[in-house]
Every structure is written in C-alpha cells, then in structure tokens.
Amino acid sequence: MMKILAASLLVSLSLIGCATDDGDMSSTEIASSPVTGMVGGQAWTYVAGHTDAFLSEGDDSFFTTLFPTQFTTCGFSEPSGDHVILSVPKTVGDFPMSLSRNMTFVVGNDNKIAIDGHIVVTEVTATKLKGGIVAKFDSQNQINGTFEIPICAD
Numbered sequence: 527m528m529k530i531l532a533a534s535l536l537v538s539l540s541l542i543g544c545a546t547d548d549g550d551m552s553s554t555e556i557a558s559s560p561v562t563g564m565v566g567g568q569a570w571t572y573v574a575g576h577t578d579a580f581l582s583e584g585d586d587s588f589f590t591t592l593f594p595t596q597f598t599t600c601g602f603s604e605p606s607g608d609h610v611i612l613s614v615p616k617t618v619g620d621f622p623m624s625l626s627r628n629m630t631f632v633v634g635n636d637n638k639i640a641i642d643g644h645i646v647v648t649e650v651t652a653t654k655l656k657g658g659i660v661a662k663f664d665s666q667n668q669i670n671g672t673f674e675i676p677i678c679a680d
Contacts, residue, residue, distance in 0.1 A: 556646055556658035556670060561592060563669035565608045566633035570594050575675045577614065577655060587613040587627065588655060592673060600678035608633050610669060612645065614655060620646045623661060631667040638663040653677055 561572035575592035576599040582588045590612040595605045611630040615621050623629065623643045631638040643661030650656075655675050662668035 554643070554660045554670070556644075556660050556672065559671050561610075561659060561669050561671035561673050563671075564666055565594075565610065565631050565669070567666040568608070570608065570669065572669075572671065572673055574599060575673060576600055576678050577675055578678045580678075582616070586617075587615050588677065590614045590655070590675060592675070599676050612659060614645055614657060615647050616650060618647050618650060620644060629659065629661050631663050633667065638667050640667065651677075 563570055571594055572592045573594055574596050575590060577588040577590040578600075591604065591609055592612065593605050593607075593609045595607070597603075597605045609632050611632060613627050613629065615627070621627055621644060623641050623645065625641055627645070628639050628641045629643070629645075631640060640661045640663040642663075643659065645657060645659045645661075647655070647657040653676060655677055656673070658672040660670040
C-alpha cells in the first residue's frame, strides 16, 4: 500500500512540475496606444508597417509587417532589424491567436512564433487596415497596442 501511495505522490509531483504559469492573453485588454513592448529583449515601439493585397490574395488574413522605424510603405524594400509579422483577418472582429492564426517576432535570424494573444480588427477598407494586438511569445517578446497600416495595391 505504501509503495502505491508513494508512486502516486511521485506521479502527482511530476505533473505539477510540468505545469506553466504563462497566463492566457486571449482576453487581455488591448492598449489604446500604438503597439509597444519587447522584441528580442529590447524596448520596441511600432512606427510604420504595411500589408500587401497580392501576398494575401486567396487567404482570409492579411500578411502584415510592423517595424519600429519609418520607411516608405508599399515600396520594394523594408527596413532591416527586428520586427513583427502578423496574420490579420480581413474582417472586423476579435480573433484569438492559435496555431493557424499567429504572429512572428523576427529577432535577428530567429523567428519566434507566438500563439498566445488576440487580434482585434476595427476597420478594413480597400486601402487601410486598423486594429490592435496583444501577443506574447515569452517575457522577452511581447507586444500590446493599436496599429493603422496601408493595404498596398496589387
């Protein structure tokens, strides 16, 4: 009997050790200020971004990039350095992140794919996309806030 009790206790303790307390950000309120946070362990603030109707054609989401620096959107070049890539739905609503709807923290040559959080789309026109995001990969890669970006022509 003692062996069974001891074995049960060991199994229980091992399962507790596997649990994490990362939290579920799918219901975290999105800040009303522009997207800020940490990317690659460094403070990061959204300055400019864009999406491309052509790259997003046939999908229910826009392939969207956000950068911490100013650049000419809808051009053929983007800034170098750490940035984020979002899968932003083409319809208004609040969308939880998942394996199929995620975002990427691009840190140097590393792609850190986050599935914890949610994206809110508040406006979609032929030329503009507005919304907000809260997302977390880990404590060194997490963002929260709003964005407005152009939808670049085909």
